[in-house]
Amino acid sequence: MSRKVTIQDLAEQLKLTTGTVSRALNNHPRISDSTKKTVLELAEKLNYRPNRLASSLRLGKTNIIGVIIPSAEINFFGSVVHGIESLASTYGYNILLYQSNESEQYEQKAIETFTDVRVDGILASIAKNTHDFSHYLNLRNKGIPLVFFDRSQDMLNIPAVLVDDFKGGYIATEHLLKQGYKRVAHISGQQHLKIFRDRLNGYLAALQAAGITPDETLIYSGSVSIQSGKDAMEYFTGLTNPPDAIFAVEDFTALGVIKAAKEKNIRIPEQLGIIGFANESFDEHISPALSSIDQQTVQMGKEAFALLLKLMDDKKNDGLKKINVILEPLLQVRQSSMVLKSQG
Amino acid sequence: MSRKVTIQDLAEQLKLTTGTVSRALNNHPRISDSTKKTVLELAEKLNYRPNRLASSLRLGKTNIIGVIIPSAEINFFGSVVHGIESLASTYGYNILLYQSNESEQYEQKAIETFTDVRVDGILASIAKNTHDFSHYLNLRNKGIPLVFFDRSQDMLNIPAVLVDDFKGGYIATEHLLKQGYKRVAHISGQQHLKIFRDRLNGYLAALQAAGITPDETLIYSGSVSIQSGKDAMEYFTGLTNPPDAIFAVEDFTALGVIKAAKEKNIRIPEQLGIIGFANESFDEHISPALSSIDQQTVQMGKEAFALLLKLMDDKKNDGLKKINVILEPLLQVRQSSMVLKSQG
DNA sequence: TTGAAAGCGCTAACAT
DNA sequence: ATGTTAGCGCTTTCAA
Numbered sequence: 001m002s003r004k005v006t007i008q009d010l011a012e013q014l015k016l017t018t019g020t021v022s023r024a025l026n027n028h029p030r031i032s033d034s035t036k037k038t039v040l041e042l043a044e045k046l047n048y049r050p051n052r053l054a055s056s057l058r059l060g061k062t063n064i065i066g067v068i069i070p071s072a073e074i075n076f077f078g079s080v081v082h083g084i085e086s087l088a089s090t091y092g093y094n095i096l097l098y099q100s101n102e103s104e105q106y107e108q109k110a111i112e113t114f115t116d117v118r119v120d121g122i123l124a125s126i127a128k129n130t131h132d133f134s135h136y137l138n139l140r141n142k143g144i145p146l147v148f149f150d151r152s153q154d155m156l157n158i159p160a161v162l163v164d165d166f167k168g169g170y171i172a173t174e175h176l177l178k179q180g181y182k183r184v185a186h187i188s189g190q191q192h193l194k195i196f197r198d199r200l201n202g203y204l205a206a207l208q209a210a211g212i213t214p215d216e217t218l219i220y221s222g223s224v225s226i227q228s229g230k231d232a233m234e235y236f237t238g239l240t241n242p243p244d245a246i247f248a249v250e251d252f253t254a255l256g257v258i259k260a261a262k263e264k265n266i267r268i269p270e271q272l273g274i275i276g277f278a279n280e281s282f283d284e285h286i287s288p289a290l291s292s293i294d295q296q297t298v299q300m301g302k303e304a305f306a307l308l309l310k311l312m313d314d315k316k317n318d319g320l321k322k323i324n325v326i327l328e329p330l331l332q333v334r335q336s337s338m339v340l341k342s343q344g
Numbered sequence: 345m346s347r348k349v350t351i352q353d354l355a356e357q358l359k360l361t362t363g364t365v366s367r368a369l370n371n372h373p374r375i376s377d378s379t380k381k382t383v384l385e386l387a388e389k390l391n392y393r394p395n396r397l398a399s400s401l402r403l404g405k406t407n408i409i410g411v412i413i414p415s416a417e418i419n420f421f422g423s424v425v426h427g428i429e430s431l432a433s434t435y436g437y438n439i440l441l442y443q444s445n446e447s448e449q450y451e452q453k454a455i456e457t458f459t460d461v462r463v464d465g466i467l468a469s470i471a472k473n474t475h476d477f478s479h480y481l482n483l484r485n486k487g488i489p490l491v492f493f494d495r496s497q498d499m500l501n502i503p504a505v506l507v508d509d510f511k512g513g514y515i516a517t518e519h520l521l522k523q524g525y526k527r528v529a530h531i532s533g534q535q536h537l538k539i540f541r542d543r544l545n546g547y548l549a550a551l552q553a554a555g556i557t558p559d560e561t562l563i564y565s566g567s568v569s570i571q572s573g574k575d576a577m578e579y580f581t582g583l584t585n586p587p588d589a590i591f592a593v594e595d596f597t598a599l600g601v602i603k604a605a606k607e608k609n610i611r612i613p614e615q616l617g618i619i620g621f622a623n624e625s626f627d628e629h630i631s632p633a634l635s636s637i638d639q640q641t642v643q644m645g646k647e648a649f650a651l652l653l654k655l656m657d658d659k660k661n662d663g664l665k666k667i668n669v670i671l672e673p674l675l676q677v678r679q680s681s682m683v684l685k686s687q688g
Numbered sequence: 689t690t691g692a693a694a695g696c697g698c699t700a701a702c703a704t
Numbered sequence: 705a706t707g708t709t710a711g712c713g714c715t716t717t718c719a720a
Binding site for chain 3: 705706707708709710711712713714715716717718719720
């Protein structure tokens with residue numbers, strides 16, 4: 001196990017000082033071409049590699065950013081992390097990953113770790129069980145830039161990259177109407193969460209834009225689960241005037257609808273159109289394939305890093321300015337709502 | 345933005361030296377309880393936080409491990425990373441994440457970055473396009489412990505955590521036979537990859553253990569894709585003596601089989617039993633739900649970290665000993681191969 | 689253009 | 705039990 005070669009070693013062999021060698025290695029303007037050349041050559045020959053700990057300690061910059069996600073096991077976040085890391089590495093940044101497991105306590109530990117390691121910035125998606133946000137707010141005093149993605153908290157006034165859930169609800173509903181469905185229902189999510197309220201409001205707005213007065217009996221208060229979709233179907237089929245299409249708040253809810261429809265021998269999309277939200281990977285593999293709203297996860301990661309980079313670059317701002325990046329939700333049409341194609 | 349408080353600051357205020365303060369903070373044995381108490385109190389009060397860069401530089405230990413995966417967007421790896429990070433964080437280790445994008449070049453960059461940052465160890469899953477492994481082998485000289493997971497390379501003699509693919513193929517086939525299927529076919533994967541050869545061999549061994557002579561016409565040379573499953577079905581249905589069950593090398597291949605079977609009005613599992621491999625998240629959501637072999641991804645991550653930890657702890661070994669951890673594949677029975685239940 | 693010297697913040701050997 | 709001192713490897717100011 002060979003001892004690591006340091007700037008010191010290079011300097012001694014070349015009868016130079018460490019300062020000069022450092023300048024040569026870092027392409028300093030005032031250094032002769034000849035010494036630069038010899039230094040680089042010897043460095044190459046001896047397999048010299050800089051010690052980033054040392055330079056980080058000296059410079060006060062690590063080129064590492066901390067990323068907090070609820071769980072790497074959740075597709076959505078894996079995908080966002082993919083986006084973050086891809087862009088970050090092209091800028092010479094590395095990712096320190098921490099999972100919150102949806103717990104406030106882990107989140108605090110993550111931030112403590114990150115500040116101890118002196119990361120240059122932090123990207124985070126807030127844990128579901130976080131109620132006290134002081135650990136996030138404290139980052140401002142410490143001068144560590146922070147950007148939220150996917151899950152944010154408006155009142156904190158911290159930059160975030162989000163999907164436009166209102167618009168998502170709008171285009172999902174609009175799509176069903178354009179397909180010719182007349183009575184479009186909605187299975188909503190827990191209303192204390194803003195994203196679900198937004199989707200509901202998007203639904204309502206799309207109806208109104210089409211000159212349709214929302215029918216309260218067509219809005220089922222559900223949640224994100226297969227069971228919720230099944231329950232909703234139980235309710236809807238019991239109506240004297242049932243819907244002919246459903247916009248479900250999330251793909252798993254939509255999946256429940258599909259399962260229930262099959263049991264009840266209701267044909268999709270002929271008798272009932274259905275669209276979900278999230279564009280889960282199973283959507284295209286079930287039958288009928290499920291239409292959905294894509295949340296641009298990879299792009300979200302890239303935008304989040306890009307925004308963080310901006311904040312890290314110009315410290316004057318240091319996060320005081322509230323900048324939000326809102327991503328467009330994308331309509332992904334598949335069999336479950338494709339009236340024309342399915343007749344062929 | 346408050347300046348960071350250092351050990352120096354604590355020492356001055358308490359009229360102690362930095363050495364003593366450091367000892368107090370680190371719970372050194374020879375330190376009086378009283379000074380320890382006052383130091384800790386002031387640290388608390390001033391919100392002192394250690395600079396891990398400085399201590400890492402001094403100690404030559406970062407408590408960071410590097411993790412190389414092909415892509416965080418692939419479910420499988422997200423899940424493994426979840427396992428790694430979960431266990432690592434309980435041991436005070438943090439994860440530096442790098443994606444290889446299946447490229448040898450990125451892999452090399454990852455290792456360069458990791459050594460520059462002075463990670464204490466590395467966990468990696470080899471990129472598909474890696475042919476030269478010297479960057480991995482060089483880690484040995486550098487004294488950086490390395491453990492492979494999921495994708496390894498036997499000849500390198502580097503510790504690895506793997507799933508027993510032979511056994512996976514065996515129990516998948518055995519399961520179909522126990523369900524009463526008589527002619528069990530196999531759709532194989534690319535045979536230059538060891539994992540796929542192993543699954544095929546497991547299939548053959550299970551047949552022989554049941555006293556069945558393998559029938560070459562029941563082995564279709566396929567690959568991991570939906571199309572491959574469809575092609576296989578085209579082939580199998582054309583046989584004069586077609587199979588009544590299929591073990592597909594991977595879930596996507598099995599999915600192709602199911603889609604083709606539906607088109608051909610072949611009932612699953614009554615007329616044709618089917619089992620895949622990987623336990624993809626869509627398995628339980630398609631219909632019929634797909635039986636599969638679970639690869640224990642989260643456990644794989646934990647085992648990988650546990651093994652790395654062992655190597656990091658006792659440097660004498662430093663990876664010279666070849667230790668492999670082989671995980672048991674788990675049978676996951678669902679509708680697609682459940683003869684009894686499906687008759688109910 | 690290069691050298692000299694100091695210091696980023698911490699820890700550990702050695703001394704008392 | 706505490707103080708002293710040196711040094712991890714690097715960068716940068718100041719001086720020549």
